[in-house]
Amino acid sequence: MRYNRFMKTAVVHARIEPETKQKAEGVLRKLGLTPTEAIRIFYRQISLRGGLPFPVAIPNELTASTLDKSRRGEDVLEFDSLDAMSASWEK
Numbered sequence: 875m876r877y878n879r880f881m882k883t884a885v886v887h888a889r890i891e892p893e894t895k896q897k898a899e900g901v902l903r904k905l906g907l908t909p910t911e912a913i914r915i916f917y918r919q920i921s922l923r924g925g926l927p928f929p930v931a932i933p934n935e936l937t938a939s940t941l942d943k944s945r946r947g948e949d950v951l952e953f954d955s956l957d958a959m960s961a962s963w964e965k
Contacts, residue, residue, distance in 0.1 A: 886913060
């Protein structure tokens, strides 16, 4: 048998929280991708870039606090349109 560089013979096995898996797979379906295709793209990008294809950083104290408040629904502003949102910045 000849070597084919496109043969997919390696297996990746990972454990992930069920809710995270369900949400991610819902997004992938909307994109028309299977989880396997998404993982293949992710690994390919890591190989091409020599690292993760997005920045990974620990948020500073202000960002972490703001994210926590947002998750709890505190200090969240809602707008009916982008124009209303941008107008609020001018006040």
